[in-house]
Amino acid sequence: MKFDKSIVQTNIPSPLGTITIAASAKGLTGLWFAEGQRYLPTDLTGSAAWPENADHPLLKQASQQLGEYFAGQRSRFDVPLDLRCGTAFQQSVWQALLAIAQGETVSYGEVSRRIGKPAAVRAVGGAVGRNPVSIIVPCHRVMGSKGTLTGYGGGLTRKTALLRLEGALAERLL
Structure with a gap:
């Protein structure tokens, strides 16, 4: 998968474990469990890791919507998505x-x-x-x-x- 170079990420807690979310300027581009997840992008950790930015508006929006989802208060998400990484x-x-x-x-x-x-x-x-x-x-x-x-x-x-x-x-x- 090819990811945009402008991506930023942050980690958020969830009832199922820590979740890493990532966003480009166009939309949410990733959501992975920090532990036990298959097919993680190589840009998630190490020296090439995407920069942390918990204040990015899309990451804040996704975090809020995920919190509502896990609380049983949301059934659909409306955060913009950027799925260009795939074929x-x-x-x-x-x-x-x-x-x-x-x-x-x-x-x-x-x-x-x-x-x-x-x-x-x-x-x-x-x-x-x-x-x-x-x-x-x-x-x-x-x-x-x-x-x-x-x-x-x-x-x-x-x-x-x-x-x-x-x-x-x-x-x-x-």
């Missing part, structure tokens, strides 16, 4: 994820059909897994073909917690 295919998948309403889940196959690529289920799975703005771009709402909990970059425990928070997890999956 055209990945961006189409991420846009399809944005159309999945809170409380709803869909299969990877359904996402494939929604983007007009019904045979691209594996590629859709890869794009879902590399979603750079988890929670807000709700990749946790994508399930296995029989409604089973499968894959989540932040771990299945967090996926389960997010789906429970949203009232989307069927009792049989508990």
Whole structure:
């Protein structure tokens, strides 16, 4: 993934652990769990890390909206997004994820059909897994073909917690 050079980041607390959020001048470009997250960008830590800026307006807006979400007071996010880091295919998948309403889940196959690529289920799975703005771009709402909990970059425990928070997890999956 290629990220804009103007990105800044900050860390915020959440009930599921510390979250790192990142923004460019155009929108929120990243949301990752600080621990146990797969597919982290290399620019998140070390000497090449994006600068910290907790006062960036988009990071403040995202932080507030995430707090409301975890408190059960928000079901949709309206923070601007900058998803240019992905390929055209990945961006189409991420846009399809944005159309999945809170409380709803869909299969990877359904996402494939929604983007007009019904045979691209594996590629859709890869794009879902590399979603750079988890929670807000709700990749946790994508399930296995029989409604089973499968894959989540932040771990299945967090996926389960997010789906429970949203009232989307069927009792049989508990």
